[in-house]
Amino acid sequence: MPTKRHTAEQIISLLRQAEVELAQGRTVGETCRGLGVSEASFYRWCAEDGE
Numbered sequence: 001m002p003t004k005r006h007t008a009e010q011i012i013s014l015l016r017q018a019e020v021e022l023a024q025g026r027t028v029g030e031t032c033r034g035l036g037v038s039e040a041s042f043y044r045w046c047a048e049d050g051e
Contacts, residue, residue, distance in 0.1 A: 006037075011045050011049075012049070014035050014037065014045075015042075015045055015046065015049060017035065018031050018032075018035060018042065021034065028042065
């Protein structure tokens with residue numbers, strides 16, 4: 001089983017940063033590229049954390 005690349009704390013930090021960037025008018029694609037994660041991971045993290 002592969003190891004996880006991001007810890008729970010890192011995921012929460014990335015989601016907070018993404019929220020700020022999205023509020024500034026950036027698209028999800030631009031935000032994800034800047035954070036270095038895929039859009040699928042971003043949406044999965046949002047679903048898991050209830051955002």
